[in-house]
Amino acid sequence: MDENRRPIKTRSARWARYITDLLVKRDLSPNQISVASIVFALIGIIALNIDNGVIGSILCAIGIQLRLLCNLFDGMVAIEGGRKSDIGSLYNEFPDRIADSLLLVGLGYAIGYPDLGWFAALAAALTAYVRVFGGSIGLAQSFIGPMAKQHRMAVMTVALLLNAVEATLYASHYLLLIALIIIAAGSVATCVTRTLAIARQLKGAAHVDQ
Template sequence: MDENRRPIKTRSAGWARYITNRLVKRDLSPNQISVASIAFAFVGIAALNIDNGIAGSLLCAIGIQLRLLCNLFDGMVAIEGGKKSDIGSLYNEFPDRIADSLLLVGLGYAIGWPDLGWCAALFAALTAYVRVFGGSIGLPQSFIGPMAKQHRMAVMTVGLLLNAVEASVYASHYVLLMALIIITLGSAATCVTRTLAIARQLKGAAHVDQ
């Protein structure tokens, strides 16, 4: 397995392989699927900013899950489907960063905390920067948390589902604020854990060379 590929157990599921085969037969490229993840993120967060109640929360949660499915299938179509391209690595990273930023910044605006949304997006991007930096110096890319991409999206999805209840009963959005705070602090912590992991690997390599 590619050491720089995010480990996802779902890849081995029968339904995932079935959908992958269907996508390959429809001649969809991994890059097209990657770009579609941005569209799903945009539609979801736009819905939340139009209506931060029940409908918007549910639509945004669905948008997040569709975005994650795109992240799953672009890699499967590329690797398992044999459709890797010369610029696939570019499409594998850039749409993720755009989708993350759209969702986190948009969440901040939807609940009246835009500065916190921008801060969350910054730390989310930095987690990816640290990971890719490790790969750029010859180390296996580290996908550890505590707030990797799948964790950020899980926290936001749960927050949206709970917000659908909170908004309808109390007309407030404290659970989404808490979700955004957790994502921000957790992403900052992830930057630290990944940086420390890189430092340990570098020190270990230095000791081996001595």
């Protein structure tokens, strides 16, 4: 297994392998699937900004899950399906950063806290920067949290589903605000934990060389 590949237990599921086989037979490239993740994120967040009540919240939650499925299947089609390309690593990273930013910035605008949305998006992008930086200096990329991509999307999805109830009963969006604060703070904490992990690896390598 590629040490710089995010560990996902779902890859071994029978349904995931079945869908991967279908995608390969349909001649869909991993890069096309990666780009589709941006489309799903964009549709979801547009829906939330049009209607931050029940319908928009549910559509955005669906968009997030479809985005995550794209993130799963682009890698599976590339590795398990044998469809890796020379620029696959580029498509593996850039669409993720765009989709994350769309969702987090869009969430901020949807609930009237755009500055917080931009901050959360920046912090989320920095978690990826720290991870990739570790890889760039020859270390194993660290996918640890507490607020890695799957955690950010899980928090946002749960908050959206709960917001559908809150918006109906109270016409407020406090849970979405709390979720955005958690994502922002958790992403900063993730930058710290990943940086410390890199420092430990570097110190360990230095001791081995001595």
